[in-house]
Amino acid sequence: MAVAVNEAAATDDVAKKLAETQLQAAADTASNDADEADDGSDDEEESAALTEADKKKKKNKKKNAAKKKKAKSGKAVLEQTAPPTVGLTKMFPTGIYPVGEIQEYDTTKFDESRQRTTGEELRExxxxxxxxEGFDYNLIRRAAETHRQVRQYAQxxxxxxxxxxxxxxMVEDGTRNLVxxxxxxxxxxxxxxxxxxEVAAHYTPNAGDKRILQATDVLKVDFGVHVKGRIVDSAFTLNFEPTWxxxxxxxxxxxxxxxKTAGIDVRLGDVGAAxxxxxxxHEFDAEGKTHQVKCIRNLNGHNIEPYRIHGGKSVPIVAMPNLNVKMEEGEHFAIETFGSTGRGLVVDSGDCSHYARKSNPPQVPLRVSSARQLLYTINKNxxxxxxxxxxxxxLGEQNYLLGLKHLVSQGVVQDYPPLADVPGSMTAQYEHTILLRPTCKEVVSRGDDY
Structure with a gap:
C-alpha cells in the first residue's frame, strides 16, 4: 500500500502546483485586463479630446466659410449697431454690396437698333x-446700403x-459713420x-431753429449718400396718426x-403720365372733408450725374405729351413723386437753408471779401x-451770410428755399434711385421698408 500511498502523494503535489499555477495565471490575466482597461480608457479620453478639437476646428471652418460666402454674395459679415456706427467696408470686407431690386425692361419701348442687339452683346x-472709372456698380450699391440702414434706424x-x-x-451722423x-x-x-x-421739399433747420415734431405732423425725410460722386437719392414720409x-x-x-414705367428709350412724358x-x-376722407390727391405739378424727379444731384433731365409727375426726351442706357435717375391735398402747386416759403455751387459758375469778380473766402471753403469741402x-x-465758418448772399446774387451759388403748398394742406413724398443698366433696370435704393 505504501507504493500506492506514494503515488497519491505525488499526485497531490502536482495538483497543488497546478492549482497555484492556475491561480497565478488568473491573477496575471486579471492584472493584464486591468492594464488593458486602463490603456483603453486613456485611448478613449485621447480620442474624445481629439474629436472635440476636430469638432471645434470644423465648426470654425464652417463659420469662416459662411462668412466668406456671405461676403461674396453681398451679405454683411457683422451686425449693425443702434444707432448705426459700423462702417460698411467692415461689414462687407470684400467690397461686394447687396444688389438692388432688378426689374426687366419693357422691350416694346426699345428703338429698332436696340431690339436687334443680342443679350450677349448687352452683357459685354x-x-x-x-x-x-467711377462706374463700378458696387460704388452706388455701397451708397444705397448706407441709405437703407440709416433710414431704417430713423424710421x-x-x-x-x-x-x-x-x-x-441723427440721420447725418449715421450716414457719415456708415459711408x-x-x-x-x-x-x-x-x-x-x-x-x-404743406412744405413739400428743401427744408432743413438752420442754427437756432427750435421746431419740435408734433404727433399731427406729416414729415418727409429726404437724404442722399454718395461714394465717389455716385449719389443715391431716396425719400420717405412718416406720420404718427392714421388720418393721412x-x-x-x-x-x-x-x-x-x-x-415700373421708367426704362431705356422711354419718354419722360410717359413716366409723368403713369x-x-x-x-x-386716390381720394379719401379726413378732417370732415373729401380729399382728392393731387400731383404737385411743379416738382419733378431728375437724372443724377457724378457729383451733380440734378443732372439736367427732369422727370415730370404729370402727363406731358409733348415731352419727347428719352431715358438712355447707363443713366441714373431719381424717380420721386409728391402728392398734396392742396392746390398741387408749390411756391418759395420761409428762410433758405439749401444751397449748391453751380457746376460751371460764371467767372465774375467777387467784390465782397467774405464771398471770396466762402467760395474757397465751398470748393474745398x-x-x-x-x-x-x-x-x-x-466747418467753423462765421459771419458768412453776406458773402453767401453775394455768391447767390452773382450766379455762382444757387439757393433752394423751402417749397410749400397752401397752408393747412398736407403733402407726402416717396423717392427711389434707379440705374438703367444695359441688361436690366436696378432699383438700387429699394428696401424692405419701401
Missing amino acids: RERLVQQK RTIKPGMSMTEIVN EANGFESGIGFPTGVSLN DPLLAAVKEATNAGV VQEVMES FGSLPFCRRYLDR
Missing part, C-alpha cells in the same frame, strides 16, 4: 461699362417730441430734408408706377454737391 457692354427712432435738429443730426465720410471720396449727398405738412395714411399710400403707389394716373385716382448753413457752421 455692361462688363465694359463697369471697367470705367424706428423718429418720434413726436424730437426737435428737427435732433432728427437731421465712412472722407471728403470727395464718400459722404453726404445733400442736406437732409425734413419738410413738414391714404395720402402716403397714394404717393408710394405712384412712385412705384413711375419706377405717375399722374395712379396718384390722382463740397464742390458741386449741395450744402446747408449747418454744414458751414460745422
